[in-house]
Amino acid sequence: xxxxxxxxxxxxxxxxxxxxxxxxxxxxxxxxxxxxxxxxxxxxxxxxxxxxxxxxxxxxxxxxxxxxxxxxxxxxxxxxxxxxxxxxxxxxxxxxxxxxxxxxxxxxxxxxxxxxxxxxxxxxxxxxxxxxxxxxxxxxxxxxxxxxxxxxxxxxxxxxxxxxxxxxxxxxxxxxxxxxxxxxxxxxxxxxxxxxxxxxxxxxxxxxxxxxxxxxxxxxxxxxxxxxxxxxxxxxxxxxxxxxxxxxxxxxxxxxxxxxxxxxxxxxxxxxxxxxxxxxxxxxxxxxxxxxxxxxxxxxxxxxxxxxxxxxxxxxxxxxxxxxxxxxxxxxxxxxxxxxxxxxxxxxxxxxxxxxxxxxxxxxxxxxxxxxxxxxxxxxxxxxxxxxxxxxxxxxxxxxxxxxxxxxxxxxxxxxxxxxxxxxxxxxxxxxxxxxxxxxxxxxxxxxxxxxxxxxxxxxxxxxxxxxxxxxxxxxxxxxxxxxxxxxxxxxxxxxxxxxxxxxxxxxxxxxxxxxxxxxxxxxxxxxxxxxxxxxxxxxxxxxxxxxxxxxxxxxxxxxxxxxxxxxxxxxxxxxxxxxxxxxxxxxxxxxxxxxxxxxxxxxxxxxxxxxxxxxxxxxxxxxxxxxxxxxxxxxxxxxxxxxxxxxxxxxxxxxxxxxxxxxxxxxxxxxxxxxxxx
Amino acid sequence: xxxxxxxxxxxxxxxxxxxxxxxxxxxxxxxxxxxxxxxxxxxxxxxxxxxxxxxxxxxxxxxxxxxxxxxxxxxxxxxxxxxxxxxxxxxxxxxxxxxxxxxxxxxxxxxxxxxxxxxxxxxxxxxxxxxxxxxxxxxxxxxxxxxxxxxxxxxxxxxxxxxxxxxxxxxxxxxxxxxxxxxxxxxxxxxxxxxxxxxxxxxxxxxxxxxxxxxxxxxxxxxxxxxxxxxxxxxxxxxxxxxxxxxxxxxxxxxxxxxxxxxxxxxxxxxxxxxxxxxxxxxxxxxxxxxxxxxxxxxxxxxxxxxx
Numbered sequence: 013x014x015x016x017x018x019x020x021x022x023x024x025x026x027x028x029x030x031x032x033x034x035x036x037x038x039x040x041x042x043x044x045x046x047x048x049x050x051x052x053x054x055x056x057x058x059x060x061x062x063x064x065x066x067x068x069x070x071x072x073x074x075x076x077x078x079x080x081x082x083x084x085x086x087x088x089x090x091x092x093x094x095x096x097x098x099x100x101x102x103x104x105x106x107x108x109x110x111x112x113x114x115x116x117x118x119x120x121x122x123x124x125x126x127x128x129x130x131x132x133x134x135x136x137x138x139x140x141x142x143x144x145x146x147x148x149x150x151x152x153x154x155x156x157x158x159x160x161x162x163x164x165x166x167x168x169x170x171x172x173x174x175x176x177x178x179x180x181x182x183x184x185x186x187x188x189x190x191x192x193x194x195x196x197x198x199x200x201x202x203x204x205x206x207x208x209x210x211x212x213x214x215x216x217x218x219x220x221x222x223x224x225x226x227x228x229x230x231x232x233x234x235x236x237x238x239x240x241x242x243x244x245x246x247x248x249x250x251x252x253x254x255x256x257x258x259x260x261x262x263x264x265x266x267x268x269x270x271x272x273x274x275x276x277x278x279x280x281x282x283x284x285x286x287x288x289x290x291x292x293x294x295x296x297x298x299x300x301x302x303x304x305x306x307x308x309x310x311x312x313x314x315x316x317x318x319x320x321x322x323x324x325x326x327x328x329x330x331x332x333x334x335x336x337x338x339x340x341x342x343x344x345x346x347x348x349x350x351x352x353x354x355x356x357x358x359x360x361x362x363x364x365x366x367x368x369x370x371x372x373x374x375x376x377x378x379x380x381x382x383x384x385x386x387x388x389x390x391x392x393x394x395x396x397x398x399x400x401x402x403x404x405x406x407x408x409x410x411x412x413x414x415x416x417x418x419x420x421x422x423x424x425x426x427x428x429x430x431x432x433x434x435x436x437x438x439x440x441x442x443x444x445x446x447x448x449x450x451x452x453x454x455x456x457x458x459x460x461x462x463x464x465x466x467x468x469x470x471x472x473x474x475x476x477x478x479x480x481x482x483x484x485x486x487x488x489x490x491x492x493x494x495x496x497x498x499x500x501x502x503x504x505x506x507x508x509x510x511x512x513x514x515x516x517x518x519x520x521x522x523x524x525x526x527x528x529x530x531x532x533x534x535x536x537x538x539x540x541x542x543x544x545x546x547x548x549x550x551x552x553x554x555x556x557x558x559x560x561x562x563x564x565x566x567x568x569x570x571x572x573x574x575x576x577x578x579x580x581x582x583x584x585x586x587x588x589x590x591x592x593x594x595x596x597x598x599x600x601x602x603x604x605x606x607x608x609x610x611x612x613x614x615x616x617x618x619x620x621x622x623x624x625x626x627x628x629x630x631x632x633x634x635x636x637x638x639x640x641x642x643x644x645x646x647x648x649x650x651x652x653x654x655x656x657x658x659x660x661x662x663x664x665x666x667x668x669x670x671x672x673x674x675x676x677x678x679x680x681x682x683x684x685x686x687x688x689x690x691x
Numbered sequence: 692x693x694x695x696x697x698x699x700x701x702x703x704x705x706x707x708x709x710x711x712x713x714x715x716x717x718x719x720x721x722x723x724x725x726x727x728x729x730x731x732x733x734x735x736x737x738x739x740x741x742x743x744x745x746x747x748x749x750x751x752x753x754x755x756x757x758x759x760x761x762x763x764x765x766x767x768x769x770x771x772x773x774x775x776x777x778x779x780x781x782x783x784x785x786x787x788x789x790x791x792x793x794x795x796x797x798x799x800x801x802x803x804x805x806x807x808x809x810x811x812x813x814x815x816x817x818x819x820x821x822x823x824x825x826x827x828x829x830x831x832x833x834x835x836x837x838x839x840x841x842x843x844x845x846x847x848x849x850x851x852x853x854x855x856x857x858x859x860x861x862x863x864x865x866x867x868x869x870x871x872x873x874x875x876x877x878x879x880x881x882x883x884x885x886x887x888x889x890x891x892x893x894x895x896x897x898x899x900x901x902x903x904x905x906x907x908x909x910x911x912x913x914x915x916x917x918x919x920x921x922x923x924x925x926x927x928x929x930x931x932x933x934x935x936x937x938x939x940x941x942x943x944x945x946x947x948x949x950x951x952x953x954x955x956x957x958x959x960x961x962x963x964x965x966x967x968x969x970x971x972x973x974x975x976x977x978x979x980x981x982x983x984x985x986x987x988x989x990x991x992x993x994x995x996x997x998x999x
Contacts (some may be wrong), residue, residue, distance in 0.1 A: 036940070042928045047795035047805075047919060048889040049939060051953040055946050588996045 016664065022456065024083045030074040034065045067688060072392035073681045080674035089664040090553045101198035102138040104156065106188040107131045107165075110206035111172055112147040112179040113327035113598075115622050117207070117234070117240070118507065121174050124205050124232045128169045131203045131230075135159035142191050143168040146184035147177025148556040148621070149594070150295065156191065159673045165680030175587035176555045176598040178621035179212030185219035185639055191610040193222050195433060200225040203585075206464050207232050211629040221639045229632030238324035240268045241294060242625040243331035246318055248551060250338070251306065252366065256308040257337050263318040267294035268625055280304045281317040293318060312336045313615035314598055320466035328625040332600060332617035333551040341544045345356070348396050348423065354425075354520040357527035368546055370495055385409045395421030395518050405431030415543025420481045421518035434505030434514050441499070448476035451501050451526075453494040459542045460492060460513070463534055475526035480517040508646035511543055540600045542659045552617035555595050559616055573605035573613065703903040750774040785842035785880025785903075788813045790854075791900075792837055793863020794934045795889050800918035801978055804896035805833035808977040809885045809914050810854045813986060814908055816883060816962065821847045828879075829853055833861045839954035842880065862934035865898035885912045887919075889934075900968050910971045912988075913961065917978045922950045937997035 015021075046052075063072060065172040109128050115121045128143070134327060136159060137139050143153040143165055184647040185202070192200040202221060206212070208231050221227060228519045242265070249260040267273055276292035307316075313336055314688055320329045339624045343362055346357040353376050375384060377396050382405070385391070385397045391406060392416065397404070407430040410416050418424070420437055428440045451472040456465040464470040483492055485503050494501040495516075504515045519536075526532055540546075553559065559575070575583045578599025585603075586595075595601065605612040751775035753762060764790045766774045776811055796806040815825045819846050821844075828842030829850040837860075838853050865886065876882065882902050888895050903909045918924070924943035958974055965972035973988045 042926070043932055043938065044924065044928045044930050044941075045798070046930045047798040047887060047916070047933050049890050049930060049935075049937060051950050051957070052930060052939065052946065054953055055949045297780055 013088050013090055013666075015295060016089060018080055018086055020086040023085070024079065026082070027075055027078055030078065031664045033240050033319055034067065034071045034678060051619045065682075067151065070681065070684050071538045073677055073684060076142055077674045077681060080670045080677065084667040084670035084674060086667075087664060087688065088365050088670070090666065093616065102136070102140075103136060103199040104192055104195035104197040105131065105139065105141045105201045105203060106191050107141060107143050107169075108150075108184045108188055108202060108204045109146045109169065109172060110147070110179060110204075110232075111177075112183075112209075112212070112336075112624055113174055113176050113323060113620050114207055114209060115629060116174040116327055117235060117236070117325040117627065118238060120207055120232050120234065120619070123234070124207075125169055125172075126230065127205045127230045128203075129166060130206070132165045132169070135162065135165075135457065138162045139453055140195065141165050143172075144184055144187050144189075144191070145175075146180070146187070147175050148183075149177065150184040150187040151600070152187060152191070157193065158244065174327075175596060175616075176620050177596065178624035179209050180555060181206070181212050182217035182219040183633075183636055185221065189219070189221045189225075192225055202227045203230060204228065204632070204635070205230045205232060207627065208630050208632050208635075209626070210231060210628040211626055212656070213630055213635060213641050215638070216413075217641050219452035219635075224445075225639075227636045227639055230634060231629070231632055233349050233629055236627045237270055239271050239273055240323055240325045240328075240625065240627070241292075241320045242266045242268055242325075242328040242622050243278075243318050243320050244299075244329055244622040246316075246333055246551075248333065248335060249306075250309075250367070253306075255353070259308040259309055259335060260303060261316065261318065261333075262301055262303040264299065264333065265294055265320060266290060266299040266622070266625075267296060268627065269324075270296045272296040272298070277321050279319045280307075280487050281319060282307060283315055284317075309335055309337050314610060315615060315617070325627075326675050327620050328600060329550075330598070331619055332598070334549075334615045335538075335551060336549065338366070340371045341390065341546055342388045343372045343392060343540060344380065344384050345372055345374045345392045345394055346377055346396050347374050347394045347479055354518065354522065355392075355420075356520065358392060358394060358536065361527075362540070364533065365537055367548070367561050368541070370540060379407075385414070388414065388608065389546075390417065390540055392417045392419070393424070394419050394520070395424050395522070396424055397425040398427060398430075400427040400429055403427035410510035410512055413509035413545070415510055415538055415540075415545070416512045417543060418512065418569055419515045419517070419519040420483075421520075421522055422479070423507055424481070432505070432507040432512050433486070433498060434503040434512055435483035435485045437504075438484065440479055440481050442479055444478045448478050448524075449476065449480060449495040449499075451475060451493055451498065453498075453568040455490070455492040458490075458492050458504075460504075460535070460538050464531065470531040472529075472531055472535075473523055475531070476527045477524040477526070477551065479523040483514065483516050511545075512590050513539055513543060526631045552619050553595055554619055554621050555598060556621065557595055559593050559595055559601060568669055573603060574609055576602040576604055577595045580616065661684055710866075748951065749777045751777055753798065757794065761950060769966045785819070785826045785876075785878055786883075787826065787830060787842050787876065788816060788828045788850075788883045788885060789832065789869070789882065791833070791858070791863055791865075791884075791886030792857050792859050793833040793864070793886075794859050795863060797859035797888055797958075798916055798919075798933060799977065800916050803977055804859075805887055805916055805977055806857075806859050806892060806916045808858070808975070808981070809912070810926075811981055812912060812975070813883075813885060813982070814854055815981060816850060817847065817850050819985075820881075822937050830868075830872060831857050832863075832872075834864040834867060835857075836868050837872060857965045858957055858968040863889070865895060874906055876902065876905060879906045881908045883910045885914060887914050888957075889959060892957060893963060896968060899970065903970065904967070910966060911973070913958070913972065913974045915976060917976055920951070920954060920976065923948045924956075 021102060023065060061204070107128050109124060115124055117337075132141055132143075141159065145151050145153050151174060154165055154394045157164055168346065179202075184204075188202045192202070202225060204227060206229075208229065244264045244266050247262045249262070251258050251260070263278060265278065273292065273294045276294070278290045278292040279286050280288045290302045290304065292300075294300050301470070313334055316333045316335060318331045322329065345355045345358055345362075357460075359372050359374060362370040373384065374645065377398060380391075380402060385405060393416070403426060404414060410432050416432065418426070418433065419530065422440060424437065426437060427434055441449075454461045454464065454472060456462065458619050464472070473492070480495060480499065480501070483500050483503060485500055486505065489503045489505045491500045491503050493500075495501050501516050503516070505512050517526070520527060533658045573585045575585060577592060578597045580600065583593065597614075598618055598620050601616040601618055602612050603616070604610050605613050695761070710784050728902065750766065751774065753775050757775050761775050763774045763776050766772070790809055792806060796809065799805060799807065813829065817829070821827050824844060826842040826844050827850055829840040831837040831853065838857065840849050840853055865885075865888070884899055884902070890898075899909065899911060902929055922943060924941075927940065927942040929938045929942075930941045962972050962974075971982070975984050978987075
């Protein structure tokens with residue numbers, strides 16, 4: 013029998029209470045007057061305390077009740093012994109070989125392989141072995157092979173090499189657990205060969221081995237005093253200089269060793285050619301940052317690498333990134349034209365901003381061509397009457413993924429035939445008399461208003477709205493903002509692949525002074541970004557992250573694409589759905605395809621996880637305790653089959669009976685002491 | 692009046708002793724003391740004499756200033772020289788009892804308290820001495836002098852009266868009252884101290900011996916209840932000190948052996964120290980008959996006087 017909460021046994025100290033009560037109790041009843049306690053006081057105290065206990069029965073009942081209650085709180089449970097644990101027999105051995113890139117430090121990989129060969133060589137007749145290679149994920153190199161085929165197991169180890177992933181123990185242990193659970197052999201063992209980096213273990217993570225499994229950690233440690241410099245990240249500061257886009261690269265460098273690095277070299281490579289070299293000095297266990305001179309961004313998918321010489325752990329010395337010129341968001345502002353152009357504030361707002369840039373084109377309703385719509389990402393209808401033809405074309409534009417912002421003032425109208433508006437437009441509401449309307453009840457969770465979420469990040473209520481159109485939101489619409497009377501101010505609807513935003517007032521000074529308020533510019537920018545579904549392309553990803561192969565490509569280009577890995581493998585991307593693939597190598601992934609079949613559609617930079625270069629070692633016993641805890645805690649039953657919750661509950665139900673017995677004894681105690689007090 | 696007492700062995704064949712409990716019930720101290728002393732004297736063939744003597748000691752030469760009435764004229768007639776007669780003691784000595792009336796004396800486990808026993812003892816002694824025409828006095832004290840009856844031949848009634856109404860009151864302390872009294876007893880006499888001596892033997896002896904400094908003859912009676920000697924309690928109880936009111940839990944069974952040995956050691960130490968300073972010490976157990984106690988003491992004292 014074991015206990016779930018043995019700490020409760022501290023409460024057994026409370027047993028002293030009834031004993032003391034029984035010792036003290038009788039003496040308070042009578043007082044003997046005695047001439048002098050002169051001699052009594054001279055007798056040592058301990059003998060004075062040695063008093064006689066009356067009512068042994070009552071004392072025993074009380075002690076037993078207390079003990080039972082304390083035991084109940086300690087939650088005892090019955091543990092079924094696994095016969096296979098104690099007995100001998102053939103082993104099922106799983107060799108877990110760490111191939112994270114930190115294993116490339118010094119001679120670690122050679123020693124790790126030697127340890128794996130030893131483990132394989134230790135297999136006896138009739139025993140079986142598996143080889144599992146793991147870094148951030150686990151891969152079964154060879155599944156449960158008999159000891160006779162040791163050569164195969166050895167070959168699997170020999171074929172392995174350190175990868176670019178970071179260490180994660182939990183997936184490997186889960187794989188080992190599933191391999192062992194299938195095994196019919198009586199003894200199960202996992203041999204974990206790793207450098208046991210602290211960063212690879214984030215607590216238990218549900219990695220439990222079947223009951224009775226032995227986990228043997230084989231640490232491949234050794235000295236870590238060799239120089240080890242890591243380029244942890246780069247930051248890209250863009251600027252525009254004489255209509256050319258430039259960027260300044262700043263690299264962060266960490267020295268993970270106890271030796272300081274002086275007169276090292278940090279090189280910036282663009283397109284594979286070294287461009288600039290800076291001197292690198294880093295203190296022991298220190299960090300520094302180096303900024304290179306600005307570089308002109310010449311074309312799409314420009315590949316950059318920051319490289320810091322060579323040292324004991326080479327994989328983390330290079331840092332890759334990809335930059336492309338910022339692509340502007342093309343916006344067509346449909347305006348009625350004329351001298352007092354209502355689109356003034358809108359076009360001025362769109363002319364500001366670098367990331368992303370907006371290219372605004374003003375068109376009159378009848379001048380919007382198909383070509384305009386094809387090139388544009390967003391169309392803004394600024395209080396114009398839309399003809400049926402334009403309405404249909406705009407509806408198609410939205411269905412195809414375009415964004416549409418409709419500002420409805422006194423002149424606006426929309427044809428019934430084109431059903432993409434989020435709300436039906438009704439009569440104007442005049443708020444020039446009395447208090448003007450205010451915008452409130454913002455949906456801060458929505459992308460348009462997300463920047464205004466924090467306190468003092470823009471006050472929409474400062475804008476005065478003198479007139480607006482009453483609108484009735486449709487069934488698929490979401491109201492993002494309301495006027496103070498509760499009428500919808502901003503309504504959104506998804507139509508096809510695109511989005512439509514309806515602003516129930518004007519975006520000029522005709523009906524409101526919103527364009528004069530500080531919130532106008534960020535509001536318009538945010539609405540454009542949202543409608544254009546703009547996302548800043550990530551300059552790099554980390555090994556272990558997932559690459560979306562549709563990245564940077566249009567829907568039309570998705571057929572026949574392949575992904576070219578840094579090592580030169582070509583991975584086809586089929587149309588069905590395997591468009592996501594995990595990055596496993598450091599370098600540049602290319603997505604190729606298009607009409608020619610081999611044009612570069614996108615380039616993704618992949619970097620190793622800089623956390624892996626921290627070689628701090630953990631105590632392997634922590635992993636042993638966490639995974640083997642399953643056998644002690646009742647998590648796994650015989651033969652590795654986890655117990656059902658009911659079975660676990662049955663094994664732990666003992667506390668219930670103990671508590672009941674304790675309460676019964678307390679009742680008996682009441683009866684006995686009542687009788688005693690009467691006599 | 693006398694009752695046979697089974698549990699007290701008779702030291703004198705044929706003698707009958709009176710149970711202190713019975714005596715205590717009589718209440719009239721004069722009657723009690725007379726009964727005890729008469730019986731006691733009747734039981735003895737020879738009465739012991741207390742301290743005082745009129746025996747001639749020596750002659751010495753007359754020096755100017757001596758009272759000429761004390762000149763031995765018969766000797767002058769024979770020798771033609773002036774001699775003065777010297778006597779060993781004054782013919783009538785002072786006799787004072789110093790009685791401890793502290794709170795601790797007010798204890799009795801067998802129907803008679805130590806104070807009652809001490810009062811009867813005092814009355815008996817006073818009565819006995821009064822028979823010899825000696826001057827009798829009484830001092831009661833606890834932590835200070837409570838009552839003081841100066842020694843006088845006419846004070847027998849006063850002494851009995853004071854004894855009759857005395858009551859235990861305050862906690863006691865020997866040193867201060869006895870030191871005060873030591874200065875007071877200017878004239879040589881017999882002093883009897885009656886107490887339960889609940890103090891360190893050294894303190895007791897230091898407090899008592901100054902009484903001897905003026906040449907007083909000092910007799911000490913140590914009164915104890917049988918329960919104090921044997922500690923015959925059964926149940927574990929809280930014991931309360933009569934003088935201080937302090938309480939403490941006591942398990943008699945566990946402590947009896949040590950307690951008895953401590954009391955025995957105390958008594959032995961008192962006996963030892965008093966004999967060193969030539970003070971007569973007698974332990975009296977309140978369960979013993981008074982006349983038996985008196986007899987045993989006085990006969991013992993007579994033997995010692997002969998030796999001196």
